[in-house]
Amino acid sequence: MKKFIAKEYSEVKESVYSVDYSNIYDDFINFGVGDPDINTHEIIIEAANQSQLNGHTHYADPQGVLALRQAICDYYKEDFEVEADPSNVMVTMSGTEAMYLVLRTIIEEGDEVIIPSPYFSIYTEQVEMPHGVPVIYETKFENDFNIIPSELEKLITDKTKAIIVNTPNNPTGAVYSTETLKEIYEIAKKHDVVVICDDIYTIYSYESKFEPMIKFDKEFKNVISIASFSKDYVMTGWRLGSIVADADLIKAMTQVHEITVYAVPTICQYAGIAAIENRKEICPPLAEEYKNRMYLAYERLKKLKYVEVMRPKGTFYLFPKINVPGMTSKEVIKEILEKAHVNLISGEVFGKGGEDCIRIAVTVNEDMINEAFDRIEKLDIFK
Amino acid sequence: MKKFIAKEYSEVKESVYSVDYSNIYDDFINFGVGDPDINTHEIIIEAANQSQLNGHTHYADPQGVLALRQAICDYYKEDFEVEADPSNVMVTMSGTEAMYLVLRTIIEEGDEVIIPSPYFSIYTEQVEMPHGVPVIYETKFENDFNIIPSELEKLITDKTKAIIVNTPNNPTGAVYSTETLKEIYEIAKKHDVVVICDDIYTIYSYESKFEPMIKFDKEFKNVISIASFSKDYVMTGWRLGSIVADADLIKAMTQVHEITVYAVPTICQYAGIAAIENRKEICPPLAEEYKNRMYLAYERLKKLKYVEVMRPKGTFYLFPKINVPGMTSKEVIKEILEKAHVNLISGEVFGKGGEDCIRIAVTVNEDMINEAFDRIEKLDIFK
Numbered sequence: 001m002k003k004f005i006a007k008e009y010s011e012v013k014e015s016v017y018s019v020d021y022s023n024i025y026d027d028f029i030n031f032g033v034g035d036p037d038i039n040t041h042e043i044i045i046e047a048a049n050q051s052q053l054n055g056h057t058h059y060a061d062p063q064g065v066l067a068l069r070q071a072i073c074d075y076y077k078e079d080f081e082v083e084a085d086p087s088n089v090m091v092t093m094s095g096t097e098a099m100y101l102v103l104r105t106i107i108e109e110g111d112e113v114i115i116p117s118p119y120f121s122i123y124t125e126q127v128e129m130p131h132g133v134p135v136i137y138e139t140k141f142e143n144d145f146n147i148i149p150s151e152l153e154k155l156i157t158d159k160t161k162a163i164i165v166n167t168p169n170n171p172t173g174a175v176y177s178t179e180t181l182k183e184i185y186e187i188a189k190k191h192d193v194v195v196i197c198d199d200i201y202t203i204y205s206y207e208s209k210f211e212p213m214i215k216f217d218k219e220f221k222n223v224i225s226i227a228s229f230s231k232d233y234v235m236t237g238w239r240l241g242s243i244v245a246d247a248d249l250i251k252a253m254t255q256v257h258e259i260t261v262y263a264v265p266t267i268c269q270y271a272g273i274a275a276i277e278n279r280k281e282i283c284p285p286l287a288e289e290y291k292n293r294m295y296l297a298y299e300r301l302k303k304l305k306y307v308e309v310m311r312p313k314g315t316f317y318l319f320p321k322i323n324v325p326g327m328t329s330k331e332v333i334k335e336i337l338e339k340a341h342v343n344l345i346s347g348e349v350f351g352k353g354g355e356d357c358i359r360i361a362v363t364v365n366e367d368m369i370n371e372a373f374d375r376i377e378k379l380d381i382f383k
Numbered sequence: 384m385k386k387f388i389a390k391e392y393s394e395v396k397e398s399v400y401s402v403d404y405s406n407i408y409d410d411f412i413n414f415g416v417g418d419p420d421i422n423t424h425e426i427i428i429e430a431a432n433q434s435q436l437n438g439h440t441h442y443a444d445p446q447g448v449l450a451l452r453q454a455i456c457d458y459y460k461e462d463f464e465v466e467a468d469p470s471n472v473m474v475t476m477s478g479t480e481a482m483y484l485v486l487r488t489i490i491e492e493g494d495e496v497i498i499p500s501p502y503f504s505i506y507t508e509q510v511e512m513p514h515g516v517p518v519i520y521e522t523k524f525e526n527d528f529n530i531i532p533s534e535l536e537k538l539i540t541d542k543t544k545a546i547i548v549n550t551p552n553n554p555t556g557a558v559y560s561t562e563t564l565k566e567i568y569e570i571a572k573k574h575d576v577v578v579i580c581d582d583i584y585t586i587y588s589y590e591s592k593f594e595p596m597i598k599f600d601k602e603f604k605n606v607i608s609i610a611s612f613s614k615d616y617v618m619t620g621w622r623l624g625s626i627v628a629d630a631d632l633i634k635a636m637t638q639v640h641e642i643t644v645y646a647v648p649t650i651c652q653y654a655g656i657a658a659i660e661n662r663k664e665i666c667p668p669l670a671e672e673y674k675n676r677m678y679l680a681y682e683r684l685k686k687l688k689y690v691e692v693m694r695p696k697g698t699f700y701l702f703p704k705i706n707v708p709g710m711t712s713k714e715v716i717k718e719i720l721e722k723a724h725v726n727l728i729s730g731e732v733f734g735k736g737g738e739d740c741i742r743i744a745v746t747v748n749e750d751m752i753n754e755a756f757d758r759i760e761k762l763d764i765f766k
Binding site: 001002004005006007009010012013033035039040042045048049052053055056057058059060093094096097100105106107108122125126129130161162194220221222234235236237238239240245246248249251252253255256258259260261262263264265266267268 | 384385387388389390392393395396416418422423425428431432435436438439440441442443476477479480483488489490491505508509512513544545577603604605617618619620621622623628629631632634635636638639641642643644645646647648649650651
């Protein structure tokens with residue numbers, strides 16, 4: 001049936017994230033996957049279960065259960081001083097569908113979307129699906145992977161429709177300052193383009209409280225905020241997220257959502273209400289745990305020869321630069337996998353600017369982090 | 384932000400399905416929505432809950448949890464003698480995403496897809512999203528809304544990529560015979576086009592056991608079978624479905640799925656395993672209940688002046704023809720809503736061929752069905 005597949009999907013690319021070597025190496029340690037190892041809190045599981053026993057097993061409103069949209073408004077107001085109405089909110093299949101919906105709804109053939117690199121690898125594919133054109137802005141290791149707004153601005157053309165901003169950043173771990181976000185917002189307003197903020201690691205901001213760019217855009221004219229329960233509540237399996245934006249755009253995106261998935265599972269939406277309501281109990285221990293792991297991995301990385309690493313600022317990813325003489329970063333990763341049985345992701349997966357780097361997801365506990373580095377530092381290549 | 388919306392999504396169409404008049408009429412009865420009123424079985428809810436307490440709160444394989452794909456293979460084998468391997472199966476966000484994924488993955492600009500009408504209204508939108516062209520084949524009330532394969536064949540051109548077949552059929556309630564399905568399959572093979580079977584009302588086939596067309600296509604060369612838990616297990620809120628098809632096509636569709644939703648919620652997939660394993664306990668009472676309601680509504684409809692109705696064959700929809708002198712079916716529906724407080728859906732929502740008909744979803748219990756018809760038959764227009 002291969003011949004029936006449309007040209008653009010006829011080549012299958014294997015996903016780098018879903019590779020699992022635990023059946024090859026008994027003592028395998030996975031720094032590859034951005035799936036927090038901690039399970040979803042039982043308060044959330046219990047609320048989800050109760051919702052079903054109470055009969056909420058039917059279709060949800062395609063825009064999202066009203067009580068959840070209200071809870072999301074309350075969260076944006078209490079935590080970020082952002083005033084949104086349930087008409088400004090839609091519930092999505094996590095951040096992935098949220099970004100897909102925004103891009104699918106606004107992009108016309110040839111529209112350009114500026115993406116700071118290194119970037120979460122599906123952004124470019126999502127831009128290309130409706131025949132948009134990704135325009136890459138390279139951030140640099142030497143500059144802590146920060147965005148320099150005046151440089152970003154130079155990439156804006158007549159065809160620019162949107163800029164994607166992801167802070168705290170996957171894969172670099174960078175956290176942009178409030179000043180940077182404000183400047184990017186002013187640039188977007190000046191050129192009348194949209195900033196799509198992938199605000200999905202909000203609790204993992206270690207040196208300053210996360211502030212979303214949308215707080216500067218009180219009428220939601222140029223900024224869209226995507227939120228996700230996947231990381232902030234360790235709910236990756238529940239596929240739950242949301243978009244805060246202008247009400248007309250929400251309506252248009254809801255239409256696209258209706259013909260792709262119809263609505264988000266009702267059980268997941270009730271889980272989301274419990275998550276938000278109990279966030280002050282659920283989130284701080286998670287942020288603390290991953291921060292500790294980040295600093296541990298950072299300290300261990302710093303001691304490795306040929307490795308440079310930025311101080312942890314946010315997310316649960318470290319993105320060190322590897323300069324083992326005579327070896328590419330891909331060769332180093334292969335050596336580490338085969339000799340130390342530790343999986344890492346090559347930085348080039350996240351764009352050309354990441355090719356000298358590797359991504360380490362600290363989604364394993366401190367003992368395993370230590371064990372992994374004990375093995376890595378014994379390798380000949382680091383001697 | 385309206386100006387940023389792509390042209391194709393700039394006009395918002397209100398959904399006819401999600402209209403709720405219960406806040407206008409205290410005694411409102413809703414025959415409009417295809418959401419079974421019965422709640423999901425507690426065996427399924429309990430299994431979903433246990434899966435979460437056991438730690439399955441993380442990302443699922445984008446193609447679907449292997450144990451669920453295996454259960455789907457077992458179901459196709461035991462119930463329909465279809466031999467599939469887990470590589471032939473993917474798990475989707477119900478039938479909606481399944482159809483979207485198939486069309487998105489195979490359609491190139493200008494490809495034609497033949498859709499028997501009246502049809503579930505999102506099919507045409509899903510064909511148009513990747514710039515395909517819906518080609519409508521009109522089935523007729525006089526012919527019990529059956530497909531006549533030789534007539535369908537005449538619509539095949541060089542540009543035809545696929546034919547959508549939905550039996551038992553929403554909205555008409557028609558059930559195509561095994562002979563008809565076999566003939567359509569032979570036509571597809573002869574012209575080398577794909578038949579996409581929306582096999583989502585399988586337990587609601589009242590005069591003969593449902594048989595999927597894919598059983599004729601042992602190598603999955605021309606037929607794709609979409610299944611859904613929404614109707615057969617009254618799990619509309621869980622958004623769970625699957626596709627059985629050629630393994631190469633499954634791989635390509637999984638890629639599209641990864642950049643739109645990534646994976647189906649893990650909790651819903653474990654619910655699905657329990658559903659399939661317990662189907663012999665869960666499904667027969669559901670089929671019995673909706674069959675009884677269908678016959679009750681059928682008997683009541685038959686007594687109404689100016690109404691012709693086909694004997695119930697499948698689904699939980701009746702699709703009678705209304706011929707009130709001097710009134711369009713839309714005007715009749717308005718009168719019934721305003722005077723009897725009963726909501727019905729105009730047949731024209733399902734394509735031009737349905738414009739003299741109305742769709743009745745018997746998703747309310749027998750007492751309410753009787754109450755609704757007691758009110759309707761007293762209306763002046765039926766005297």
